[in-house]
Amino acid sequence: MKIVHLARTLLATLAALAASTLTLPAEAATSQTATVPPAAAPSEKVTTIVSLTFDDGDATHPSVARALERRNMRGTFYVNTETVGRTGKLTRRQIAALAKAGHEIGGHTLTHVRLNELTRDEQGPQICDDRRTLVAWGLRPATLAYPFGAVDADAKAVARECGYDAARTVGGLRQWNCPGCPATETPRPKDRYGIRTPGSVREDTSLRQMKQQVLNAEKGGGGVLPLVFHRVCDDCGVYSVPPKIMNEFLDWLAGRSARGTVVKTLQSAVGARYRPLPRG
């Protein structure tokens, strides 16, 4: 079925090209013409960027990472460095392998605290020592995720001072309980230290709801849609998604590329750069 569909799509594309007065896209042209810009092919237009983010350095993450890689996608994995290597958590070796495979590794504080309940002096070590450890492990963390999405102005300032170039909250984008919220962030979010998402995907989130968030983004004209996941396993808590549902979602998502919907790490989606650690 897939081959028939592909062949039809190809034929339709060729017919459209033949009918148009445009020069073939640069890849297919035998010689470059100066009059037609290479971006003229409409199928190459990216409008919606979905970032698949996974919190808490869970031991189920290497297998979902492989599921992403099989579809030529990369994800963002937020780890708490003090819990690394504990039961049910990623090991340092696994984190290094994720990074080597092209996934983004970001910070999530040392011990998964509610930053808005801490003083600024207490927030410093939670955010900065965590990042310092990641850097000491040879990683280049550019984005942070606030545990529980709990954030205040101090935490945003500390994240910036520690060298993070952007940070992700939880919530603020459109979902069932917030129909008036915007569907996406822009690729250059106004608040780089308060990047919004729909609510975290939970065990009671249906595949249809996951798809709907992407459709909302597409219908809204595109932008950056960061999705928040935790564990990827069967019957393993409120903040989990079964691998079967995840795989179905990824297959469906891969098929959206023809509509200009692509998957990127959050760092790549918002153009966050790695900045060196502050002195001291």
Ligand SMILES: [Zn+2]
């Ligand atoms: Zn978390």
